[in-house]
Amino acid sequence: MSLLNSTSTWELGLSISILLLCAAITVLFSILKAKTPKPVLRPDSFLELSLSHKTQLSPNTALYRFDLPQPTDVLGIPIGQHVSVAAPIGSPPKDILRSYTPVSDDTSPGHVDLIIKSYPSGNVSKYVGQLAVGQTIKFRGPKGAFRYTPNMVREISMIAGGTGITPMYQIARSIVRGRANGDKTKVSLIYANVGPEDILLQDELNDLARKDGNFSVYYVLNKPPPGWAGGVGFVNQDMVKQNLATPADDVKLLICGPPPMVSAMKKIAESLGFASPRPVSKLEDQVFCF
Numbered sequence: 001m002s003l004l005n006s007t008s009t010w011e012l013g014l015s016i017s018i019l020l021l022c023a024a025i026t027v028l029f030s031i032l033k034a035k036t037p038k039p040v041l042r043p044d045s046f047l048e049l050s051l052s053h054k055t056q057l058s059p060n061t062a063l064y065r066f067d068l069p070q071p072t073d074v075l076g077i078p079i080g081q082h083v084s085v086a087a088p089i090g091s092p093p094k095d096i097l098r099s100y101t102p103v104s105d106d107t108s109p110g111h112v113d114l115i116i117k118s119y120p121s122g123n124v125s126k127y128v129g130q131l132a133v134g135q136t137i138k139f140r141g142p143k144g145a146f147r148y149t150p151n152m153v154r155e156i157s158m159i160a161g162g163t164g165i166t167p168m169y170q171i172a173r174s175i176v177r178g179r180a181n182g183d184k185t186k187v188s189l190i191y192a193n194v195g196p197e198d199i200l201l202q203d204e205l206n207d208l209a210r211k212d213g214n215f216s217v218y219y220v221l222n223k224p225p226p227g228w229a230g231g232v233g234f235v236n237q238d239m240v241k242q243n244l245a246t247p248a249d250d251v252k253l254l255i256c257g258p259p260p261m262v263s264a265m266k267k268i269a270e271s272l273g274f275a276s277p278r279p280v281s282k283l284e285d286q287v288f289c290f
């Protein structure tokens with residue numbers, strides 16, 4: 001009898017211990033799950049996000065912050081890729097899709113930031129420009145052939161015009177952040193705009209250059225203010241030769257900007273000895289146009 005009793009006491013104790021252990025593990029897992037960012041962007045269905053802030057950066061360009069469903073959510077987009085934004089245009093309204101590269105990334109959960117220049121005759125960019133805080137717009141993705149991985153090449157050169165800075169900023173910031181984990185990629189950027197007021201992310205780019213000895217930025221302006229120390233006019237072969245990497249197997253040149261500028265930059269790249277760019281760029285190409 002007493003033997004039986006002590007056995008069941010012992011069994012009861014064991015059962016309680018196991019139950020407590022299971023409960024502790026369950027609690028631990030749910031804490032971990034809540035802290036693990038959840039990627040919410042899907043390639044085949046739309047995610048409707050609400051505009052939470054709009055910051056005007058220049059007369060025609062603004063930074064738009066959209067809230068993700070939960071504060072711990074992330075978009076889940078690889079560095080170098082973009083999202084598709086759909087806007088209902090016309091009557092009856094039909095979705096028109098355009099690509100935008102977020103300037104935020106998965107290290108800042110809860111929101112996504114886009115910098116968009118609104119063209120007076122542009123379908124989607126004008127629609128976004130007229131969104132009021134609290135209104136929603138549809139997102140899908142990620143999309144794009146470029147996907148940055150640390151140390152994929154020794155050196156990355158970049159030529160950007162206007163809002164074409166968005167993929168370059170995303171990649172450069174990721175490289176500088178990755179220094180702590182051994183990313184040694186050298187990055188040189190030429191950034192072209194019309195006037196000084198059009199330069200986007202200037203403080204952010206200057207901060208990166210100040211912080212990181214292997215990231216440089218050279219600004220080029222069409223209409224420079226008096227005393228301007230950067231480049232003047234359109235980006236030319238000399239500026240590229242002086243400020244960017246010389247072509248080599250472990251060098252990539254990334255280009256993003258208005259179509260006429262991209263054509264001109266492709267020609268300059270070829271004349272300097274870079275491989276001729278394909279009409280549609282692939283990740284392995286030496287010259288990649290977004």
Ligand SMILES: Cc1cc2nc3c(=O)[nH]c(=O)nc-3n(C[C@H](O)[C@H](O)[C@H](O)COP(=O)(O)OP(=O)(O)OC[C@H]3O[C@@H](n4cnc5c(N)ncnc54)[C@H](O)[C@@H]3O)c2cc1C
Nearest residue numbers: 098099100101115116117119121122123124125163166258
């Ligand atoms: C990979 C990728 C990433 C991009 N990322 C961004 C980004 O981060 N921010 C951003 O603002 N844009 C970005 N764009 C451009 C964007 O996708 C749209 O092309 C742009 O917003 C214009 O679309 P829309 O529907 O308003 O104009 P559309 O209806 O396509 O064009 C109508 C008119 O708008 C004017 N217009 C349109 N595009 C240009 C242009 N590039 N230069 C001069 N005039 C133009 C022209 O007058 C044109 O006739 C990106 C494009 C790609 C391919």
Ligand SMILES: *[C@@H]1O[C@H](CO)[C@@H](O)[C@H](O)[C@H]1NC(C)=O
Nearest residue numbers: 089096097120121122123124
């Ligand atoms: C976009 O807007 C222009 C007028 O600005 C129009 O001609 C065009 O058909 C619209 N739609 C698309 C899909 O570009």
Ligand SMILES: *[C@@H]1O[C@H](CO)[C@@H](O)[C@H](O)[C@H]1NC(C)=O
Nearest residue numbers: 183184185186212213214215
């Ligand atoms: C730039 O990178 C090289 C190679 O990794 C390194 O030796 C050098 O110290 C770096 N320069 C600066 C200024 O950080």
